[in-house]
Each structure stands twice: as C-alpha cells, then as structure tokens.
Amino acid sequence: MISTFLLPLAIILFISVSVWISLQGKSQHRIAVIDANGFFKDYLKSDSSIIFNFSSDLDTLNYAEKGNTAVLIIPQLQEGQLTIYRLKYKKQLALEGTSDLEGRIDNAILDHMIYQKTSVSRAKLDSIRRGGKIATLRSYEDQGKIAKASNQGASTAIGYICGTLIYMLTFIYGAAVMRGVMEEKTNRIAEVIVSSVKPFQLMMGKILGIGAVGLTQFLLWVVLLVSLALLAQGLIPHNIMMEVARQQQANAMGMSTGPGVSAAAQKVVEFTGFLNTPNWGLILFCFVFYFLGGYLFYSALFAAIGSAVNEDVQEAQSLMLPVTMPVIFSFFIMTVVMRDPGGQLGVWASIIPFSSPIVMMGRIPFGVPGTVPWWQLGLSMLLLIAGFVFTVWMAGKIYRTGILMYGKKPTWRTMWKWAFKA
Amino acid sequence: MDILQVSHLKKYFSTQRAVDSISFNLSKGSIFGLLGPNGAGKTTLIRMITGIFYPDEGEILFEGRPFAPKNDITFIGYMPEERGLYKKMKIGEQAVYLAQLKGLSKQEATRKVKEWFIKFEMQSWWNKKVEDLSKGMGQKLQFVTTVLHEPKLIILDEPFSGLDPVNSNLIKDEIYSLARKGSTIIFSTHRMEQVEEICDHIILVNKGQKILDGSVAGVKQQFKENLFSIGLEQANNTPPAIAKAFEVVGTKEDSLIVKIRDGYRSNDVLSHFINEGQNITSFTEILPSLNDIFIRLVEGTPLARQFQPTTA
Numbered sequence: 001m002i003s004t005f006l007l008p009l010a011i012i013l014f015i016s017v018s019v020w021i022s023l024q025g026k027s028q029h030r031i032a033v034i035d036a037n038g039f040f041k042d043y044l045k046s047d048s049s050i051i052f053n054f055s056s057d058l059d060t061l062n063y064a065e066k067g068n069t070a071v072l073i074i075p076q077l078q079e080g081q082l083t084i085y086r087l088k089y090k091k092q093l094a095l096e097g098t099s100d101l102e103g104r105i106d107n108a109i110l111d112h113m114i115y116q117k118t119s120v121s122r123a124k125l126d127s128i129r130r131g132g133k134i135a136t137l138r139s140y141e142d143q144g145k146i147a148k149a150s151n152q153g154a155s156t157a158i159g160y161i162c163g164t165l166i167y168m169l170t171f172i173y174g175a176a177v178m179r180g181v182m183e184e185k186t187n188r189i190a191e192v193i194v195s196s197v198k199p200f201q202l203m204m205g206k207i208l209g210i211g212a213v214g215l216t217q218f219l220l221w222v223v224l225l226v227s228l229a230l231l232a233q234g235l236i237p238h239n240i241m242m243e244v245a246r247q248q249q250a251n252a253m254g255m256s257t258g259p260g261v262s263a264a265a266q267k268v269v270e271f272t273g274f275l276n277t278p279n280w281g282l283i284l285f286c287f288v289f290y291f292l293g294g295y296l297f298y299s300a301l302f303a304a305i306g307s308a309v310n311e312d313v314q315e316a317q318s319l320m321l322p323v324t325m326p327v328i329f330s331f332f333i334m335t336v337v338m339r340d341p342g343g344q345l346g347v348w349a350s351i352i353p354f355s356s357p358i359v360m361m362g363r364i365p366f367g368v369p370g371t372v373p374w375w376q377l378g379l380s381m382l383l384l385i386a387g388f389v390f391t392v393w394m395a396g397k398i399y400r401t402g403i404l405m406y407g408k409k410p411t412w413r414t415m416w417k418w419a420f421k422a
Numbered sequence: 423m424d425i426l427q428v429s430h431l432k433k434y435f436s437t438q439r440a441v442d443s444i445s446f447n448l449s450k451g452s453i454f455g456l457l458g459p460n461g462a463g464k465t466t467l468i469r470m471i472t473g474i475f476y477p478d479e480g481e482i483l484f485e486g487r488p489f490a491p492k493n494d495i496t497f498i499g500y501m502p503e504e505r506g507l508y509k510k511m512k513i514g515e516q517a518v519y520l521a522q523l524k525g526l527s528k529q530e531a532t533r534k535v536k537e538w539f540i541k542f543e544m545q546s547w548w549n550k551k552v553e554d555l556s557k558g559m560g561q562k563l564q565f566v567t568t569v570l571h572e573p574k575l576i577i578l579d580e581p582f583s584g585l586d587p588v589n590s591n592l593i594k595d596e597i598y599s600l601a602r603k604g605s606t607i608i609f610s611t612h613r614m615e616q617v618e619e620i621c622d623h624i625i626l627v628n629k630g631q632k633i634l635d636g637s638v639a640g641v642k643q644q645f646k647e648n649l650f651s652i653g654l655e656q657a658n659n660t661p662p663a664i665a666k667a668f669e670v671v672g673t674k675e676d677s678l679i680v681k682i683r684d685g686y687r688s689n690d691v692l693s694h695f696i697n698e699g700q701n702i703t704s705f706t707e708i709l710p711s712l713n714d715i716f717i718r719l720v721e722g723t724p725l726a727r728q729f730q731p732t733t734a
Contacts, residue, residue, distance in 0.1 A: 191506075417436070
C-alpha cells in the first residue's frame, strides 16, 4: 500500500526531471553573419542560445575555422520583393533553432522598417505597451440573482488536476484489483474460498475492499492538503493580512490596487481568490462519485482479466490493452475538452460511461449549471451507475469460470462465451 | 440415513462431458473413496457437491433436502487437490478468517484454531506467514482449516500428498476420529493402498461415468477370480496336479496358486490334495487388490481423455 502513496510522488518527480532535462538540452550556437544591408547588427542581439558574429573578415569558407557553428548570408533586401537568405552549417541546428532564427530575422526587418518609416524604436514601443496596461477583465458567472467571480485559469487548473487524478487512480486501483485476483488464482486459494462464498462475493469483496482503501487514502490526502493550507495561512504575518483585507475591499469597489497594499498581499489576495472561486463542495462530491463510479466500472473489467489469465504477466498485459485503451483515450479527450469545456465533444464524452469519469471531472470546475447543465450531470451519473452495474455483472460471469480455469490463455471468444452464454 | 444422495448428475463443458449421469448415495459417518484416473471427472463432481458449479442436469440431496449451496456449504469442508493459502497472511489470522467464512464467530473460531494448533503442535506458528512454511506444514494447516468448523461432510482431495509417514498417520487418525464423531468423509485419491486401508465404500469414475460402486470388501468379492493359494509340505517335488476341480496357474515358494473351475468349491481342492496324501500347511483365498481392479477397469482408456462432442 506504500506504493500507492509513492506513485504520485514518482509521477511528480518524473515530470520535474523531464522538464529539467528538456531545459538542459539547449546548447549555444555561434552564427557568423554576412550582411549586405548593414543594419542587421543593430537588431540581431546575441543571447544565451545564439551568439551573432558580425566580423568583417568572415566568409563562407573560413567561418568554421573561426569557431562558428553556421554562417548566415543575407543579400541586399528589396522592399516588396521576396528575397532568400541562406544558412550554411557543418553541424545542423535543431528545428527549434532554425525557427527561432527565422523569427529573429523577421523581427529585425520589422524593427528596421518601423524605425525607417516612423523613427520609433522598439524600446520606445515596448515602454508604451507596458504603460498601456491599465485595464483588466474580471469575469463573473451569471447565476441569476448573484454573480459569482469566475476564474478561467483556476477552473482549467482544477479541471486538469481532477481529471488527471481520476485517470491515475483508475489505473492504480484497477491494477491493484487485477493483481489481487491473479494472486488468489495462482495461489490456488480461490478454490478454497469459493467453497465458502460465491465467486461473485469473492470478486466484489476484492473490488470493494480496494475501493475503500483508495477512498480512505484520497480522503487522507484531502485532509493533509487542507491542513497544510490552513497552516500556511497561519504563517502569513498580521500586517500583510490587514493589507489583504484592504485589497479585498478595494476589489469589491472595482479598484485594481488598494491604498498601501504591498505586492505580497496582492499575491495572497489573488491566491485566495483562486481558492474561493470554485464550488468546492460540489467538486468534492462529484469527485468522490466519479472516482467510485469509474473505479467500479473499470476495476470490474480488470478483475475479469485477472481471473482469466494465468501466472504469466505478459498474458495479462496483452488482455489488459482493450481495458486500458479507453482510459488513456479518455485522458486525451479530457485535455482537448479543457480548451472548450462546453463543446460537443465534451458533452458526449462526459455522458458516455467509458470516458465520463475523467472528462466530466475536467468540466465540472468550469461551473454547474453554467458550463455543465444539471441534465448533463444527472444523465452522466445515471449512465455511469448503469455502466458499472453492467460491467460488474459481466465480470462476475467471466470471473466465475475463469478463476478455476488453468492452462491455456482464453481467447476473447471464449471469454465472451463465459460472459453471455454460460 | 444418507447424508448425500446424488442422482443422474451431469455437467457438460464445451469440449467434454465431464460428468455424465453419475448417481450414488453416501451414508452418514462413512468414509467414501472417490476413485478414478486423471481427468475422469472427479474434480468436476466434487465442485458440484461443494456448490462451486451448478449441475446441468440431475439432483443433489443434502440430508434429504435439495442441496442449497448458500446455507449448506457451511456444513461442508473442502480441501481441493490444488490447494492454496494467502502467502503473506499470518497463519493464525488466516485460519480464523477461513473459519469465519464458514459462519463461525471470531471468538469461537479463535478458540477452535487454538485447540487444533495445540493438537497438531503448531502453537508456535501463529504469527508466522504461510510463505515461511514447508510444504508439509502448509498441508497440515490446510487440513486444520478444512475441518475446523466441524463440517458434516468433509471432502479431501489427495490429503496425504507431500506428507511424511508420521504426519500422514496424524491426519489419518484425525480422519477416523472425525468419522467416529459423525462426519462423513469423501476421500479422493489415486493411492489405492490408502483407499483399502481407510475407506468403507468406493465408487470408481471413468470418462465421466460411474463404473463401479460398492463396499471395499464387496468390490473385491465381485472381482475375485476364484484364486487360492495352497501351501503344501512338498510343493516343489509334486508333479503338476491334474484335477477336474481346478488348474494350477502358478507356484510361489511352498505354495501352489490354483484357479477353481466353474461348478466346484474350495473344499473340492482340499479333498483332492487330502486324497493324494499331501500335507496342507495353508489355504487362503487370493482377492484382487483395488489396484488390480482399478487397472483392469481403466485399462484400455487412452491415457489422456480425448475431446468429444457434447451434443447428446
């Protein structure tokens, strides 16, 4: 059971390591530039990834000897006419590198032309742009009499987290059920137990037992997170809390910055705003419902597979594929739906029981009944209940025969027979 | 009174008629041998009696009432041939848990497990895990968990496999004492000498059908070939006897093995030798061993049961 605690940590570690590796992968390029126009050296600035070398003694033959990775040849550019500039290299730049270079050259040309025609420099343009940021949009969810502050970013983040959690938990606990069933079968205790209880009871015992463990662990995580949040709040100094209160007042009056409010307090307000926007009660309730529903739906299928295979792990993996595919597929649908939570794909995927636990949990933080109307939520829940009743019933039939069968790996055809003919 | 009445029980699988119309009665307190070659259908038959499989056809009466697995399985103790326990679980807890599954309360189960552990000198095992046990120790534990709830019907499939002679005798004595207390025991095995020693009643199953049913003594009588061993003082220098009543089929040390012809009795053999003036030192009937009977009946059956269509 320790593994279920460690797995989320392992995933976080995995993500941070891969991000770190992708950041490490960038190497610095030194590019020699032969420019027939003469203005590029004012606009192409060297930085950590590319160093531009404008020495006049460079040509296409000696650039490599002088320590450059590539040479860029820019002929005289004519306005209104497409001109080709070339990059010669010994060591190829990554695709990212070439597109980065293209962008820099386009910007250089643009900056040059703006300056030529209006005498406005890039620096001046940027400072005007910064100074112009004096209005922000704040959106509210219309709930009849009350308008509730909504936060697209918060909804998206929470939706992602919920959907991903359901996805991971389905796999972790579903696989645990399968392993448990396989263990009972290979230990040969199954026959001893089924002479005392019905095979269906044995299977349901396994599913419900592991489900209860999962739920307990999840609630422990929630308690842990909430107490950590409260602890963190307690650690904020008193004077900042006062500023926070002032800022909240200012917000209520429609001002963006209250008098004498520090940046730290602003952050706290932003964050508490983030925490207070979603309807946590509903999210938590739905999460538990969809976790249990999705878990029952899929773990029954996992149990059926565990009962059908023998000791062989490979057998289990090949039979698992049709069960894991819809879970993985739902996860991908969820990532797409997050961009348009009210769209057709989202609606259907969150109603069909195969994908509803993951996709619906991605959508719910965007607001019920705003983004997700009540009828969709109700229908989705009803269908999920019907769905797991069906998979549990079917798994029970397969399990009953499979748990006492040893020898050859069953085909899908024979499993179909166990489920619907026997 | 019969504890179990099985009539015309059938179970067909897609490739085999595993059990094809088997009937037998089992009287209370008897030790019953269920014999048959590998793949004869014994396990399928047992699984129907333990409520694991539903029969396709036929009827099982348990204590005179139709067998209702839901309640009746608490009166049955089953030790399958392919047995197993939870490897990571402590032995004591496991025995208590399995007894609770048979309807015992936790206190009662704990008390009984302790009693049995003392009887089998297993007290020190309580907190060990099954994976730490040897095969024989595991076997003893399995036996304890099977009989702990004092079932009316105990089904033991090859209970002595993997046990040394001392532990075999321990289990054998327990089987006798359970039978004396009124439990009925179904004993499935290939070891014929154990069947002869332990069982009152046997049935032999082959290819899903019952081919023999009776008491051990009765079956032996049924299959006797009228062979007698007659010990003579001068067996070696006696010329082969020519007699109407019998023929000599072999010699063994100081004895002749004779087969009595139809229509004659054992006394006719004796009077033949008495008339010849021979001194008779012994005279015994040779009964076939169950092993011989088993082999004779099952011989000719292909070693592996062939797949057959079940449309019948």
